[in-house]
Amino acid sequence: MNWTSRSVERPSGQRTAGLALVLTLGITWLSSSAASGQTIVANPLATSTTAVSARIENDYDGDTKVTIPDPLRDELRYGGVPDSIDEFRQLEDQVQQVARRGARCTVGVKIGPAQGCGVIITQSGLVLTAAHVAMRPGKTAEIMLDDGRTVLATTLGMNRHVDAGLLRIHGGQNNGRPWPCASPGTSDRLRPGMWCVATGHPGGYDTSRGTVTRVGRILAIQSGSLLTDCALIGGDSGGPLFDIEGRLIAIHSRIGNDVADNLHVPVDYYKDSWDRLMAGEAWGSLPGFRPVIGVTGNNSYPDARILDVHDGSPAQDAGIEPGDVITQFGEVSVSNFESLTRAVSNTMPGERVVVWLTRGGTQFKVLLEIGRGEDDD
Numbered sequence: 353m354n355w356t357s358r359s360v361e362r363p364s365g366q367r368t369a370g371l372a373l374v375l376t377l378g379i380t381w382l383s384s385s386a387a388s389g390q391t392i393v394a395n396p397l398a399t400s401t402t403a404v405s406a407r408i409e410n411d412y413d414g415d416t417k418v419t420i421p422d423p424l425r426d427e428l429r430y431g432g433v434p435d436s437i438d439e440f441r442q443l444e445d446q447v448q449q450v451a452r453r454g455a456r457c458t459v460g461v462k463i464g465p466a467q468g469c470g471v472i473i474t475q476s477g478l479v480l481t482a483a484h485v486a487m488r489p490g491k492t493a494e495i496m497l498d499d500g501r502t503v504l505a506t507t508l509g510m511n512r513h514v515d516a517g518l519l520r521i522h523g524g525q526n527n528g529r530p531w532p533c534a535s536p537g538t539s540d541r542l543r544p545g546m547w548c549v550a551t552g553h554p555g556g557y558d559t560s561r562g563t564v565t566r567v568g569r570i571l572a573i574q575s576g577s578l579l580t581d582c583a584l585i586g587g588d589s590g591g592p593l594f595d596i597e598g599r600l601i602a603i604h605s606r607i608g609n610d611v612a613d614n615l616h617v618p619v620d621y622y623k624d625s626w627d628r629l630m631a632g633e634a635w636g637s638l639p640g641f642r643p644v645i646g647v648t649g650n651n652s653y654p655d656a657r658i659l660d661v662h663d664g665s666p667a668q669d670a671g672i673e674p675g676d677v678i679t680q681f682g683e684v685s686v687s688n689f690e691s692l693t694r695a696v697s698n699t700m701p702g703e704r705v706v707v708w709l710t711r712g713g714t715q716f717k718v719l720l721e722i723g724r725g726e727d728d729d
Contacts, residue, residue: 414473414535416453416598420446428596431545431569450549450598451565456532460496460557461485461519461590463507466702467556469591470495470519471600475530477521480622481590482605483510484641486517487700489632493519496557509629513636514576514621515605517590518629534592537599539618542578546570550582552591552604577615578602584614606640634698643699644725647672649689655679656692670720672709679715680708696722
């Protein structure tokens with residue numbers, strides 16, 4: 353799949369119509385959503401289509417698809433703006449329905465102290481998220497559901513090149529009922545200007561607030577990501593992006609410096625990596641998420657002896673000193689500095705790891721939080 357970056361032209365008329373949409377519908381969306389436990393925030397821009405592979409589950413059809421009313425179908429699918437009060441009201445109803453259905457399968461994901469989001473995509477409980485939210489395979493995660501319950505899941509694989517991650521909810525936690533799940537779409541027919549609906553938990557899961565919904569447009573399609581103007585902040589990462597018909601098209605990835613400038617992983621990248629994700633593989637590295645601990649060593653030494661600890665580094669904060677020998681990093685035995693480097697590379701910034709080391713013949717452990725390094729040139 354070869355995608356190239358494209359810019360979006362915004363005619364002045366389109367801007368004005370978008371502003372009118374916010375003024376006309378914003379208060380209605382916010383007030384009506386309060387009763388259902390979710391918050392909807394309108395944004396004057398837009399998105400389109402959706403997809404994960406049918407290989408995921410043969411009978412998987414999803415619960416979030418909402419048919420567009422005939423008078424609006426062609427206009428909304430391709431990023432048009434309603435031009436009458438009746439059409440605005442139909443768009444309001446369309447977004448309300450997508451928001452309600454999307455909220456049911458949008459989940460909070462907590463691994464240790466870190467929080468993000470995910471979306472249930474199968475009735476058996478598979479959850480798509482961002483790789484930097486899942487951190488690494490085999491970790492236990494708490495999944496916070498829209499109804500207020502918390503269940504357990506395990507992280508599976510992750511493609512860090514595009515920030516794609518997968519989890520599975522443990523069985524026997526839904527009284528034998530299938531999980532609500534997102535309707536699949538495909539990201540290969542997306543175009544700049546198309547309307548989209550983003551759900552998530554900005555700032556972290558909050559039972560008193562519920563799922564928050566934002567409306568926007570696709571600004572550009574880049575290699576490995578979509579750029580939208582949906583207003584996202586920290587805590588939304590890993591949540592779903594739907595088209596205007598409620599089909600899953602992408603997963604929130606990197607939050608931009610501007611809350612209306614954010615990157616999302618197209619769902620087709622999950623489909624293309626599906627077998628490896630299900631097998632629990634982890635590969636690649638994500639720009640901006642290079643894990644570091646801030647130590648220097650020598651690969652020629654017969655052990656993982658620390659020669660220097662950088663000032664202000666995670667290692668220094670954890671109490672590691674020059675001369676210490678690291679023998680275990682998390683669940684990985686360490687025999688030399690090269691094996692320590694590999695162990696660190698398989699973590700994610702923000703992850704907390706128990707490190708065993710020896711100092712002066714005494715063995716002890718420290719708790720270290722992985723730091724984020726600058727990207728290599």
